[in-house]
Amino acid sequence: NETNETKPEVSPDLEKATETVNAKTPNVIKQHADLNEKPIPLEMERDGSDVYVKMTAQISDIEIDEGNVYKAWTFNGQAPGPLVVVNEGDTIHFTLENHDPAIPHSMDFHAVHTAPSKNFTDVAPNEEGTFSYQASNPGVFMYHCGTDPVLSHIANGMHGVIIVKPADGYPTDQEVDKEYVVIQNEWYKYNDLDDMTNGVPSHVVFSTKALHQGQPNTNGTVGAVIHSPLEAKEGDKVRIYVNNVGPNEVSSFHVIGTMFDDVYIDGNPANHYKGMQTIMLPASGGAVVEFTLKEAGDYKFVTHQFNHATKGAAGLIKVTK
Amino acid sequence: NETNETKPEVSPDLEKATETVNAKTPNVIKQHADLNEKPIPLEMERDGSDVYVKMTAQISDIEIDEGNVYKAWTFNGQAPGPLVVVNEGDTIHFTLENHDPAIPHSMDFHAVHTAPSKNFTDVAPNEEGTFSYQASNPGVFMYHCGTDPVLSHIANGMHGVIIVKPADGYPTDQEVDKEYVVIQNEWYKYNDLDDMTNGVPSHVVFSTKALHQGQPNTNGTVGAVIHSPLEAKEGDKVRIYVNNVGPNEVSSFHVIGTMFDDVYIDGNPANHYKGMQTIMLPASGGAVVEFTLKEAGDYKFVTHQFNHATKGAAGLIKVTK
Amino acid sequence: NETNETKPEVSPDLEKATETVNAKTPNVIKQHADLNEKPIPLEMERDGSDVYVKMTAQISDIEIDEGNVYKAWTFNGQAPGPLVVVNEGDTIHFTLENHDPAIPHSMDFHAVHTAPSKNFTDVAPNEEGTFSYQASNPGVFMYHCGTDPVLSHIANGMHGVIIVKPADGYPTDQEVDKEYVVIQNEWYKYNDLDDMTNGVPSHVVFSTKALHQGQPNTNGTVGAVIHSPLEAKEGDKVRIYVNNVGPNEVSSFHVIGTMFDDVYIDGNPANHYKGMQTIMLPASGGAVVEFTLKEAGDYKFVTHQFNHATKGAAGLIKVTK
Ligand SMILES: [Cu+2]
Numbered sequence: 001n002e003t004n005e006t007k008p009e010v011s012p013d014l015e016k017a018t019e020t021v022n023a024k025t026p027n028v029i030k031q032h033a034d035l036n037e038k039p040i041p042l043e044m045e046r047d048g049s050d051v052y053v054k055m056t057a058q059i060s061d062i063e064i065d066e067g068n069v070y071k072a073w074t075f076n077g078q079a080p081g082p083l084v085v086v087n088e089g090d091t092i093h094f095t096l097e098n099h100d101p102a103i104p105h106s107m108d109f110h111a112v113h114t115a116p117s118k119n120f121t122d123v124a125p126n127e128e129g130t131f132s133y134q135a136s137n138p139g140v141f142m143y144h145c146g147t148d149p150v151l152s153h154i155a156n157g158m159h160g161v162i163i164v165k166p167a168d169g170y171p172t173d174q175e176v177d178k179e180y181v182v183i184q185n186e187w188y189k190y191n192d193l194d195d196m197t198n199g200v201p202s203h204v205v206f207s208t209k210a211l212h213q214g215q216p217n218t219n220g221t222v223g224a225v226i227h228s229p230l231e232a233k234e235g236d237k238v239r240i241y242v243n244n245v246g247p248n249e250v251s252s253f254h255v256i257g258t259m260f261d262d263v264y265i266d267g268n269p270a271n272h273y274k275g276m277q278t279i280m281l282p283a284s285g286g287a288v289v290e291f292t293l294k295e296a297g298d299y300k301f302v303t304h305q306f307n308h309a310t311k312g313a314a315g316l317i318k319v320t321k
Numbered sequence: 322n323e324t325n326e327t328k329p330e331v332s333p334d335l336e337k338a339t340e341t342v343n344a345k346t347p348n349v350i351k352q353h354a355d356l357n358e359k360p361i362p363l364e365m366e367r368d369g370s371d372v373y374v375k376m377t378a379q380i381s382d383i384e385i386d387e388g389n390v391y392k393a394w395t396f397n398g399q400a401p402g403p404l405v406v407v408n409e410g411d412t413i414h415f416t417l418e419n420h421d422p423a424i425p426h427s428m429d430f431h432a433v434h435t436a437p438s439k440n441f442t443d444v445a446p447n448e449e450g451t452f453s454y455q456a457s458n459p460g461v462f463m464y465h466c467g468t469d470p471v472l473s474h475i476a477n478g479m480h481g482v483i484i485v486k487p488a489d490g491y492p493t494d495q496e497v498d499k500e501y502v503v504i505q506n507e508w509y510k511y512n513d514l515d516d517m518t519n520g521v522p523s524h525v526v527f528s529t530k531a532l533h534q535g536q537p538n539t540n541g542t543v544g545a546v547i548h549s550p551l552e553a554k555e556g557d558k559v560r561i562y563v564n565n566v567g568p569n570e571v572s573s574f575h576v577i578g579t580m581f582d583d584v585y586i587d588g589n590p591a592n593h594y595k596g597m598q599t600i601m602l603p604a605s606g607g608a609v610v611e612f613t614l615k616e617a618g619d620y621k622f623v624t625h626q627f628n629h630a631t632k633g634a635a636g637l638i639k640v641t642k
Numbered sequence: 643n644e645t646n647e648t649k650p651e652v653s654p655d656l657e658k659a660t661e662t663v664n665a666k667t668p669n670v671i672k673q674h675a676d677l678n679e680k681p682i683p684l685e686m687e688r689d690g691s692d693v694y695v696k697m698t699a700q701i702s703d704i705e706i707d708e709g710n711v712y713k714a715w716t717f718n719g720q721a722p723g724p725l726v727v728v729n730e731g732d733t734i735h736f737t738l739e740n741h742d743p744a745i746p747h748s749m750d751f752h753a754v755h756t757a758p759s760k761n762f763t764d765v766a767p768n769e770e771g772t773f774s775y776q777a778s779n780p781g782v783f784m785y786h787c788g789t790d791p792v793l794s795h796i797a798n799g800m801h802g803v804i805i806v807k808p809a810d811g812y813p814t815d816q817e818v819d820k821e822y823v824v825i826q827n828e829w830y831k832y833n834d835l836d837d838m839t840n841g842v843p844s845h846v847v848f849s850t851k852a853l854h855q856g857q858p859n860t861n862g863t864v865g866a867v868i869h870s871p872l873e874a875k876e877g878d879k880v881r882i883y884v885n886n887v888g889p890n891e892v893s894s895f896h897v898i899g900t901m902f903d904d905v906y907i908d909g910n911p912a913n914h915y916k917g918m919q920t921i922m923l924p925a926s927g928g929a930v931v932e933f934t935l936k937e938a939g940d941y942k943f944v945t946h947q948f949n950h951a952t953k954g955a956a957g958l959i960k961v962t963k
Pocket residue numbers: 057073104105106145146147153158
């Protein structure tokens with residue numbers, strides 16, 4: 001098992017977190033304490049409209065704020081997990097390799113139609129499971145671990161985004177110059193289900209995942225999409241595929257200095273809004289938002305629930321001449 | 322007065338709640354303490370487009386979680402109250418019999434156009450009041466007691482759903498195989514207005530109300546719609562009339578393993594969305610959601626605000642071959 | 643500097659607030675403590691499609707509840723700030739006079755397209771700054787101070803609404819008899835960024851701003867739009883331009899006794915809903931809502947998140963024969 005590596009230097013944040021966790025879930029943390037598996041790339045192959053996707057469940061350190069490391073439960077060592085992009089109508093053949101020695105994990109893609117009791121089922125520690133289903137509808141969907149208690153698995157880092165590209169595209173495809181992916185998620189006290197259930201988030205963050213070659217790919221770290229900003233040219237129409245993976249809070253997504261000319265709620269071309277200042281994303285809700293950046297300069301985006309922006313949910317678009 | 326029955330065995334939960342309440346609102350609780358009126362069926366008669374509806378305000382024990390009984394303020398001994406279904410354009414002649422010996426109650430139907438100062442007024446203890454108004458618009462509407470302090474009356478259990486069926490139906494009526502009603506509500510510490518105003522819910526729950534003969538009809542009890550699941554056949558298109566009666570929280574309603582092919586926001590056929598993973602329901606917001614269950618198996622539904630799902634907001638659809 | 647007036651009688655509420663603030667941000671409060679600049683009218687002039695708007699940033703006492711005075715950071719001595727109304731396509735030439743002797747302030751209009759790093763920049767104490775940008779899209783937009791920490795500036799009172807009237811109007815313009823502006827905002831402990839970030843609001847309030855001669859114009863005070871109600875005649879179709887300026891909470895806007903026949907999300911004529919009981923407003927989200935008041939009487943409006951209505955978010959429409 002590749003996860004039995006040497007014990008990492010424990011940060012003061014993690015030390016405190018570990019104490020809390022030890023008191024509550026000693027068995028889990030005992031086996032996780034020495035783990036920090038390095039990220040393993042997503043595997044994806046296509047054969048016609050059959051897509052073969054392989055992901056891992058693994059315990060990996062994620063920096064959630066400068067100097068603050070969270071021993072996350074992850075897909076592929078990222079939190080949020082790796083971006084998955086398929087086409088409307090594809091059949092996904094999905095394999096989950098569970099590298100976690102302690103607890104089962106699973107996969108719930110919001111993009112598919114299938115019986116959860118058959119295809120979103122648990123994969124035991126050190127086992128793998130394969131499941132098949134169709135991505136019948138276009139959109140910007142959340143995926144997450146669905147193992148009980150689900151809130152622990154999502155809040156500890158097991159969430160991400162799958163984009164299903166519409167067969168007929170979006171009516172505004174020809175107008176778009178750049179496109180990016182942005183995800184909002186919250187962090188709570190480490191593996192503290194009571195805090196996750198009754199508390200307020202310690203951090204609310206944005207990450208971006210590379211949709212095209214050369215784009216930044218970050219974790220849900222405070223400042224990640226400021227240190228690695230999105231980029232555009234003056235006059236560009238930019239599209240963002242956005243999803244709020246929660247686990248608990250809704251999002252009021254807003255880009256400062258512009259407005260959304262076109263919005264497709266949950267990323268479905270049929271759900272077309274115009275001229276929005278801010279979009280309401282439910283927990284697990286997605287959207288395609290498109291906006292024009294008329295002048296060079298720095299444009300931040302936030303959730304306009306400013307308590308959450310204050311806790312980290314801000315990113316940057318750098319626009320040059 | 323039929324409410325003066327023998328004192329019920331008080332559960333430990335209720336005992337604690339009663340202590341809290343005695344300290345704060347001794348007059349109310351003194352008269353409620355011995356009450357547990359058994360549910361009284363809704364009365365409803367139709368004469369052309371005139372509909373005569375009679376409901377009670379009554380104090381009744383509601384199990385909000387296994388072994389946890391809440392001495393609720395209710396309509397007809399249910400919480401949420403009984404389902405009311407009328408047709409677009411009907412005139413409702415509504416009578417409220419207030420069986421509560423201690424405080425006034427009232428009725429605010431979101432489905433109607435009327436002056437609240439005339440037709441949503443208080444009915445005194447042991448009195449009855451009759452009010453008339455038209456259900457002019459189709460949809461899935463909340464109703465609730467509107468007596469001051471409104472938050473106490475809603476949070477103590479006086480909420481429910483009235484469906485106004487559209488005169489011209491929904492464009493997808495022919496595709497629907499089964500239809501159900503689901504309601505989300507929260508519970509707080511018993512009659513503790515401070516907790517209701519500043520705290521987080523103790524429980525967030527789903528209930529279902531029988532829309533057709535033989536369907537389950539439950540209160541807002543943790544696990545109610547898991548123990549009494551909704552049922553469908555493989556391949557069925559299922560419609561749910563859903564409303565989030567609050568009193569405080571918004572809902573991110575989601576069915577695991579499928580997505581909403583058609584959504585009518587607030588149940589109005591004009592507000593038609595397609596292909597949604599999750600819908601955002603404001604407090605008191607409703608929707609008609611339709612989705613296909615392609616494979617036999619168990620499908621849970623939740624609010625994807627997973628702190629609330631963790632507190633009970635999960636239900637089940639059992640799909641058989 | 644016109645702000646050096648005689649020290650006002652300090653209310654007990656403010657005294658307590660001042661102690662808290664002194665402990666945390668002594669420099670700011672030291673210079674604010676003696677300030678209570680009286681409201682200065684907004685200046686606005688039009689030359690074709692060029693609109694010249696001048697506003698102040700100033701420290702002014704705002705009554706947030708009866709007898710509870712908050713030493714607010716304001717635009718023009720109002721909180722929310724003065725209503726701004728322009729036409730789609732106008733160029734706004736905006737000047738901010740910063741009368742605050744202690745800290746910089748700035749202006750972020752959600753209605754415009756511009757580089758924030760160039761045109762939403764800080765204006766130093768006792769300085770003024772001028773910025774130009776186009777109001778390219780119709781709608782009901784939030785404006786606010788965008789100076790760091792933004793949450794402090796918004797929560798202390800620096801928010802308001804700018805309406806951009808659509809060039810081609812709304813499809814329902816001919817049906818509307820009366821139109822008003824309503825704004826929802828929250829208050830927290832005075833200048834307490836920790837409470838603003840992690841707490842719950844002390845008050846949630848509605849204000850109205852005069853859109854037409856003779857209409858009431860209020861601050862965000864508990865009961866303001868009950869003491870100074872909106873008015874209509876029996877049978878009127880009323881339009882409300884509504885925005886939820888937050889800073890943190892979403893709103894479930896609802897008028898009791900009627901429903902919204904027509905809703906334009908964010909005030910864009912293209913985003914047309916029908917027959918809604920309640921609309922979901924994200925933080926900073928707006929809408930145009932239109933409804934008919936069929937009978938004379940009193941109609942209250944609320945956010946149906948009733949914890950917030952309980953904290954003050956209720957207003958009144960008086961309907962006469
Ligand atoms: Cu997991």
